[in-house]
Ligand SMILES: [Ca+2]
Ligand SMILES: [Ca+2]
């Protein structure tokens with residue numbers, strides 16, 4: 001069972017993923033993020049780099065759709081999304097895989113200088129790909145950068161993900177991983 005706070009956080013996550021704001025997470029949302037990333041990375045159409053980026057997103061969308069689209073209508077609505085996360089959070093193995101996948105994706109897509117750390121600009125790029133404002137992103141970044149050294153390490157990101165998915169403390173730093181849960 002998701003707690004009230006978990007439901008709020010996962011609803012926020014859903015709204016972020018639903019980039020075109022039509023109430024359903026679908027292939028068009030992934031296409032839009034992909035296009036934002038393409039522009040962000042300055043990748044031309046029809047390059048191997050774009051093909052790799054597209055492949056990563058096809059795989060991700062396919063995994064979400066297969067597990068979460070319970071009525072198989074090609075989109076994931078909020079109810080399906082919450083049911084999906086309720087299942088994931090009930091399984092240690094699936095949960096661990098989701099967190100590891102999130103950290104890996106974030107690093108592979110946004111650690112653009114390959115330093116093994118996400119700096120504030122890279123973090124703003126991550127939020128920006130989903131249409132979040134840089135001002136909010138900077139605030140979230142500083143909450144997640146727990147040792148204040150100007151970068152989010154894999155450990156800090158993993159801690160943030162655990163806060164986001166599992167903590168029932170609204171003041172936990174990871175609560176706003178996908179932006180503020182109340183606007
Ligand atoms: Ca959508
Ligand atoms: Ca559906």
Ligand SMILES: [Ca+2]
Pocket residue numbers: 145146147148149150151152153156
């Ligand atoms: Ca840090």
